[in-house]
Amino acid sequence: xxxxxxxxxxxxxxxxxxxxxxMKIIMGILYIVTCFLCKNVITFGIxxxxxxxxxxxxxxxxxxxxxxxxxxxxxxxxxxxxxxxxTKGEDYExxxxxxxxxxxxxxxxxxxxxxxxxxxxIIGTGIFLTYTTTPIQLTDGLEQLLSPLKVLKVPVHExxxxxxxxxxxxxxxxxxxxxxxxxxxxxxxxxxxxxxxxRAKALIPVLIPLFISxxxxxxxxxxxMTCRCYRGGKGRTRxxxxxxxFKDFVALFLxxxxxTGIVLLNIYAPGxxx
Amino acid sequence: xxxxxxxxxxxxxxxxxxxxxxxxxGVSVNIEANRITGIIGHTGSGKSTLVxxxxxxxxxxxxxxLLDGEDIWADAKKISAVRYRVGLVMQYPEYQLFEETVExxxxxxxxxxxxxxxxxxxxxxxxxxxxxxxxxxLKKSPFDLSGGQKRRAAIAGIMAMRPEVLVLDEPSAGLDPxxxxxxxxxxxxxxxxxxxxxxxxxxxxxxxxxxCEDIIVMSHSRVAMTGKRNEIFSRGDELEAIGLxxxxxxYLMRLLAQRGINLPQDIFTVDDAEAAxxxxxxxxx
Numbered sequence: 001x002x003x004x005x006x007x008x009x010x011x012x013x014x015x016x017x018x019x020x021x022x023m024k025i026i027m028g029i030l031y032i033v034t035c036f037l038c039k040n041v042i043t044f045g046i047x048x049x050x051x052x053x054x055x056x057x058x059x060x061x062x063x064x065x066x067x068x069x070x071x072x073x074x075x076x077x078x079x080x081x082x083x084x085x086x087t088k089g090e091d092y093e094x095x096x097x098x099x100x101x102x103x104x105x106x107x108x109x110x111x112x113x114x115x116x117x118x119x120x121x122i123i124g125t126g127i128f129l130t131y132t133t134t135p136i137q138l139t140d141g142l143e144q145l146l147s148p149l150k151v152l153k154v155p156v157h158e159x160x161x162x163x164x165x166x167x168x169x170x171x172x173x174x175x176x177x178x179x180x181x182x183x184x185x186x187x188x189x190x191x192x193x194x195x196x197x198x199r200a201k202a203l204i205p206v207l208i209p210l211f212i213s214x215x216x217x218x219x220x221x222x223x224x225m226t227c228r229c230y231r232g233g234k235g236r237t238r239x240x241x242x243x244x245x246f247k248d249f250v251a252l253f254l255x256x257x258x259x260t261g262i263v264l265l266n267i268y269a270p271g272x273x274x
Numbered sequence: 275x276x277x278x279x280x281x282x283x284x285x286x287x288x289x290x291x292x293x294x295x296x297x298x299x300g301v302s303v304n305i306e307a308n309r310i311t312g313i314i315g316h317t318g319s320g321k322s323t324l325v326x327x328x329x330x331x332x333x334x335x336x337x338x339x340l341l342d343g344e345d346i347w348a349d350a351k352k353i354s355a356v357r358y359r360v361g362l363v364m365q366y367p368e369y370q371l372f373e374e375t376v377e378x379x380x381x382x383x384x385x386x387x388x389x390x391x392x393x394x395x396x397x398x399x400x401x402x403x404x405x406x407x408x409x410x411x412l413k414k415s416p417f418d419l420s421g422g423q424k425r426r427a428a429i430a431g432i433m434a435m436r437p438e439v440l441v442l443d444e445p446s447a448g449l450d451p452x453x454x455x456x457x458x459x460x461x462x463x464x465x466x467x468x469x470x471x472x473x474x475x476x477x478x479x480x481x482x483x484x485x486c487e488d489i490i491v492m493s494h495s496r497v498a499m500t501g502k503r504n505e506i507f508s509r510g511d512e513l514e515a516i517g518l519x520x521x522x523x524x525y526l527m528r529l530l531a532q533r534g535i536n537l538p539q540d541i542f543t544v545d546d547a548e549a550a551x552x553x554x555x556x557x558x559x
Contacts, residue, residue: 182331183370186362187431188354188386205382208372212417 008130016058016132021141023248027255028128034259042269051123058127083111135167157233276304277471283337297323299495310472312482315492316517329360361437365444367428371416376427383435401433405460422453441473483521483542523547
């Protein structure tokens with residue numbers, strides 16, 4: 001259970017860790033958009049390099065980043081294969097033809113592009129958001145970024161608080177699950193053998209106690225918060241006030257420049273275009 | 275031959291990572307049938323880890339666990355059979371209740387064992403009787419019971435498997451004195467009726483003194499002392515050095531002795547103390 005990759009925050013003191021979480025959210029979104037703007041060999045090459053650069057800047061061990069990529073390796077291979085076999089490009093070189101299978105050079109390009117795009121997106125969101133920003137910073141940043149929506153009566157603070165609480169309780173619930181599973185195993189529950197239906201049924205004695213304790217915990221937490229005079233976001237001040245600094249704007253400028261550069265290269269660079 | 279033997283067992287959590295923790299370090303103990311054994315130790319001394327080894331929830335990194343002289347891990351596929359023979363009641367067992375009725379919940383273990391309907395019904399009634407649950411409680415939802423009753427229902431769920439070794443991790447934690455008493459009485463009844471080896475983990479020296487015959491003291495992932503109840507609790511200074519204590523009545527007797535009142539020092543329970551004090555005044559009960 002502990003292997004579930006969550007709360008992937010990796011403590012370090014890189015420049016990326018010290019950026020304002022609001023800015024990192026914006027940069028993360030811009031970076032993902034840029035991933036979709038790439039169209040040809042040169043821009044995708046630059047994108048791959050930029051992902052590598054992000055890892056280096058943020059001082060996250062490459063091993064840890066690879067672990068998160070491993071989680072989606074199946075989807076990546078699947079989309080790559082689909083692209084190889086199903087791209088029809090009569091204008092392009094036919095590399096292989098066997099019965100109904102035709103592989104064009106454009107298919108190979110597309111497959112490579114898609115893989116680079118997915119990997120860069122994963123690395124981008126990881127570096128800008130989950131690896132370098134604690135979950136609490138992240139929800140704080142999100143709350144403040146979305147705070148203009150309060151005018152439209154969107155309960156931004158409440159959503160952010162819900163998210164913070166959810167994140168906080170994930171490890172607790174994992175621990176609780178392990179405990180209940182051990183207890184039911186002691187009564188002869190078998191979670192690893194038998195048919196799929198049987199194994200799914202074996203989880204009922206785990207899920208019911210888990211739900212019940214989650215409700216209980218939620219009730220207790222609500223009482224505890226009320227005792228400390230929590231009454232929603234109105235008039236609430238914060239312990240750590242977020243302030244943009246010069247380096248935040250420099251970072252934002254770099255990401256925007258990167259995106260613009262990609263768009264320009266799409267137009268001027270030659271070669272296969274997706 | 276002992277019922278359950280722990281032979282030089284060590285256990286390391288997260289072995290091979292920087293977060294490595296040695297939870298048990300060369301632990302050897304013998305547990306006898308027909309006796310109630312208490313395990314005491316401060317938080318983090320390795321008690322709970324040891325207890326989860328008895329029924330194979332945790333596999334030792336080193337050493338062996340022998341049940342009736344046979345290594346329980348000799349065939350890892352048969353470990354679930356060991357779990358029926360060694361019943362483990364974990365901390366706060368009431369959080370594991372899940373069935374619609376108390377009856378069905380108690381029957382969960384025996385059902386997993388593959389017993390027939392008549393046998394299961396009989397065992398459910400029998401184990402409910404051990405822990406003092408009323409017949410009408412069996413039809414209720416476990417979530418409508420009081421805290422103490424829930425705890426007793428959960429313990430009955432393990433007793434219904436009729437284990438030869440019954441292990442209870444802090445069975446009385448968080449209960450009021452009456453609830454505590456009924457739980458321990460239930461455990462004692464089970465022990466007397468079945469001749470099982472019973473192991474109780476607790477922080478309460480008073481409960482230990484009252485219900486256990488043998489005591490195992492754990493400290494810093496090792497066994498610090500083992501012996502008969504009287505032997506262990508007469509070593510008060512050593513227990514205090516470990517960060518534990520002696521039963522309240524033993525303290526009282528020691529304090530009285532310091533003030534020059536001559537009372538026997540091998541007193542561990544309120545009943546013993548009462549008898550000794552009455553005797554001091556020359557009266558008979």
